[in-house]
Amino acid sequence: MLIELSRPLPYGPFMDHGNYTNDYIRGILQSVKTIALVGASSNPARPSWIVMKYLIERGYDVIPINPGLAGGELLGKPVYASLADVPHPIDMVEIFRNSEAAGPITDEALTLEPLPKVIWMQLSVRNDEAAARAEAKGVKVVMDRCPKIEFGRLSGEISWQGVNSRMLSAKKPVLAGKGFQKLSLNRPR
Amino acid sequence: MTDRLPGFDTLAIHAGAAPDAATGARATPIYQTTSFVFDDVDHAASLFGLQAFGNIYSRIGNPTCAVLEERVAALEGGTAALAVASGHAAEFLVFHTLLQPGDEFVAAKKLYGGSINQFNHAYKNFGWNVVWADPDDPATFEAAITPKTKAIFVESIANPGGVIVDLKAIAAIAKKHRIPFIVDNTMASPYLIRPFEHGADIIVHSATKFLGGHGNSIGGLIVDGGSFNFAGDDRYPALSKPRPEYGGMVLGETFGNFGFAIACRVLGLRDLGPALSPFNAFLILNGIETLPLRMQRHSDNALAVAEHLASHDKVSWVSYPGLRSDRYHNLAKQYCPKGAGAVFTFGLSGGYEAGVKLVSNLKLFSHLANIGDTRSLVIHPASTTHRQLTDDQKVQAGAGPEVVRLSIGLEDKDDLIDDLNNALDAA
Numbered sequence: 001m002l003i004e005l006s007r008p009l010p011y012g013p014f015m016d017h018g019n020y021t022n023d024y025i026r027g028i029l030q031s032v033k034t035i036a037l038v039g040a041s042s043n044p045a046r047p048s049w050i051v052m053k054y055l056i057e058r059g060y061d062v063i064p065i066n067p068g069l070a071g072g073e074l075l076g077k078p079v080y081a082s083l084a085d086v087p088h089p090i091d092m093v094e095i096f097r098n099s100e101a102a103g104p105i106t107d108e109a110l111t112l113e114p115l116p117k118v119i120w121m122q123l124s125v126r127n128d129e130a131a132a133r134a135e136a137k138g139v140k141v142v143m144d145r146c147p148k149i150e151f152g153r154l155s156g157e158i159s160w161q162g163v164n165s166r167m168l169s170a171k172k173p174v175l176a177g178k179g180f181q182k183l184s185l186n187r188p189r
Numbered sequence: 190m191t192d193r194l195p196g197f198d199t200l201a202i203h204a205g206a207a208p209d210a211a212t213g214a215r216a217t218p219i220y221q222t223t224s225f226v227f228d229d230v231d232h233a234a235s236l237f238g239l240q241a242f243g244n245i246y247s248r249i250g251n252p253t254c255a256v257l258e259e260r261v262a263a264l265e266g267g268t269a270a271l272a273v274a275s276g277h278a279a280e281f282l283v284f285h286t287l288l289q290p291g292d293e294f295v296a297a298k299k300l301y302g303g304s305i306n307q308f309n310h311a312y313k314n315f316g317w318n319v320v321w322a323d324p325d326d327p328a329t330f331e332a333a334i335t336p337k338t339k340a341i342f343v344e345s346i347a348n349p350g351g352v353i354v355d356l357k358a359i360a361a362i363a364k365k366h367r368i369p370f371i372v373d374n375t376m377a378s379p380y381l382i383r384p385f386e387h388g389a390d391i392i393v394h395s396a397t398k399f400l401g402g403h404g405n406s407i408g409g410l411i412v413d414g415g416s417f418n419f420a421g422d423d424r425y426p427a428l429s430k431p432r433p434e435y436g437g438m439v440l441g442e443t444f445g446n447f448g449f450a451i452a453c454r455v456l457g458l459r460d461l462g463p464a465l466s467p468f469n470a471f472l473i474l475n476g477i478e479t480l481p482l483r484m485q486r487h488s489d490n491a492l493a494v495a496e497h498l499a500s501h502d503k504v505s506w507v508s509y510p511g512l513r514s515d516r517y518h519n520l521a522k523q524y525c526p527k528g529a530g531a532v533f534t535f536g537l538s539g540g541y542e543a544g545v546k547l548v549s550n551l552k553l554f555s556h557l558a559n560i561g562d563t564r565s566l567v568i569h570p571a572s573t574t575h576r577q578l579t580d581d582q583k584v585q586a587g588a589g590p591e592v593v594r595l596s597i598g599l600e601d602k603d604d605l606i607d608d609l610n611n612a613l614d615a616a
C-alpha cells in the first residue's frame with residue numbers, strides 16, 4: 001500500500017486547487033503525451049528550459065510556444081508563435097507565464113479543437129477564474145505546481161536531492177529503463 | 190480514495206526509505222562509494238547543470254545520506270534537508286549561505302558552548318559578526334537588529350539544559366523584520382518540538398545527539414522550512430543572484446521553496462566540503478526509527494531523576510522545565526507537552542568540590558562530553574564543554590562553577606536514582 005500525504009479532497013464538482021491528490025497529478029502525467037509549453041525559453045538557466053528538457057527526456061512530446069522564437073528550434077523541437085499555430089492536437093497546455101497572462105492563454109487554449117485535456121499552470125502561477133472557465137468545459141486544471149517536481153516526487157527521483165517527497169512506500173521504485181538514475185511513474189501502489 | 194497523512198512514528202520509520210530500486214534491499218543500503226556512473230554524456234551535463242535529479246559525487250550527495258535528509262525533512266515538516274558532517278558543519282553552511290563579510294546575526298546567549306565559540310571566534314574570521322541577545326527576553330532580539338542583520342539564531346531547548354525559548358515571540362520579531370529565523374532543535378528533536386510550527390524558517394541539528402541517539406556517529410542536518418522567500422531579495426545573493434558557475438541560474442527561483450537546502454548543497458557542500466559519511470547516515474537512520482520511543486523514555490526518566498534530585502538535601506537547585514516549580518514550566522507545557530527532554534543541570538550545596546566528587550563517584554553515569562546517548566551521561570560544564578568561555582560567559586550560559594549537567598539515558602530510572610544517591614552520599 002502506498003500511503004500518500006496530501007490532504008484529502010473535499011467533496012464537490014471542482015478540484016480543490018490547494019490540495020491535489022497524488023492520484024490526480026499522477027493520472028495527468030501518465031495520460032498526456034503532447035505538451036505545449038507556453039513561455040518556452042532558449043536560456044538554459046531558466047526554469048522553463050530546464051522543465052522542457054526534463055519532460056522531453058521523460059518521453060513527452062513537448063511543443064515550445066514563444067512568438068519571439070517562432071520559426072526556430074528549441075531542444076530540437078520547432079517553436080510556434082501561438083497555440084493556434086500548432087498543427088496537431090495538444091493533450092496539455094503548460095503555462096510558464098505570470099498569473100494574469102494565464103487568463104488569456106487559457107481562453108486561447110479553450111478555442112482549440114480538439115480541446116486539450118489539461119491546463120497546467122507552473123509553480124507560482126494561479127488564476128482561479130481561468131481555471132473555472134476551463135473546468136466548465138471539462139478540462140482538468142493544475143495550478144501552482146511544476147511538472148518536473150511532481151514527476152520527481154511521484155517517481156521517487158526527487159528524494160535523491162533530500163527533498164521531502166511526502167510519499168511513503170514499501171514497494172520498489174521502478175527504473176525508467178535506461179541507466180539507474182531515471183525512475184518511472186509506474187510505481188506499484 | 191483520499192491521501193492519508195501518516196503519523197510521526199510512521200514517518201520515523203518510513204520517510205525517505207523505499208526499498209532499493211535496483212536490488213529490492215529493504216533496509217537502506219550503505220552506498221559506500223565516492224562517485225556514480227552517468228547514464229551518458231548528456232545525463233552527466235544535466236546533473237552538473239542542476240537540470241536533472243541524480244547523484245554525481247558523495248561530497249555533494251549520496252543515496253544513503255539522501256534517505257536521512259528526507260527522513261528528517263519529513264519529521265520536521267520541512268520541504269527538504271541536507272545531511273552534513275556535524276552539527277557545527279550544519280551551522281557553518283547555513284551562515285555561509287546567508288551571510289556576506291561585514292554582516293551580522295543575532296543569537297541567543299544561552300547556547301551549546303561549542304556554538305558560542307564558533308560564533309565568537311571562527312565566524313569573526315569570515316567577517317560574520319554575532320550580536321548576543323537574551324532568550325528569556327525576546328525584546329532584546331528586536332533591539333539587536335540593524336540593517337546588517339541577516340539571521341536570528343536560537344536553540345529550542347538551550348544547552349546545557351533547562352531553558353525553553355519562546356519561539357513564537359522571537360519568530361514574530363524575525364517575520365516583522367523579514368529575517369530568516371534559525372532554530373537549533375538538537376536538544377528537543379522533532380518528537381518534542383517542531384519549530385516550523387512555531388515560525389522557524391530553517392532548522393539545524395546535531396544528529397550526533399538524539400536523532401542518532403546511540404552515541405556512535407557524528408552528523409548534522411539542515412532543514413529548509415520553505416517559508417522564507419529569498420528570490421528577489423538582494424540581501425541574500427547566494428539565492429537571489431544569477432550563479433555564473435551554473436550558467437546564470439538563480440537558485441532561489443529555480444528551486445522555489447526548497448532553494449535554501451539546494452543552495453547549502455550546491456554552494457556550501459560543493460566548496461567547503463563537510464560531507465557526511467554514508468555509514469554514519471545509516472547509523473543515524475537506524476537511530477531515528479526508534480526516536481519517538483526513546484525521546485519519551487528519555488523525558489520520563491529525566492523528570493523522575495529531576496524530581497528526586499529536587500528533594501535531595503545535598504542539592505541546592507535543579508533546572509528542569511518538567512518540574513512544576515521551574516521558571517520555564519509554562520513554556521514547556523506550551524512547546525513540549527510530551528516532555529522536556531533528557532538534559533538538565535543542577536547545583537550542589539557543596540559547590541565546585543562537591544560537583545567534582547560527584548562526577549568521580551558515579552558508577553552508571555559516564556563522564557564525557559556528549560548528550561543524547563542511550564547511556565546516562567554526566568559532565569561538569571565549567572571545566573569541559575564551557576571551559577573556553579570567560580567566567581561571565583559561563584554564568585550567562587548556565588554553566589557556573591557549581592553546575593553539573595546530566596543527560597539521562599534509557600536505563601531503569603531506579604538504578605539511575607540509586608547511583609546518584611550513592612554518589613551524593615559520598616560527595
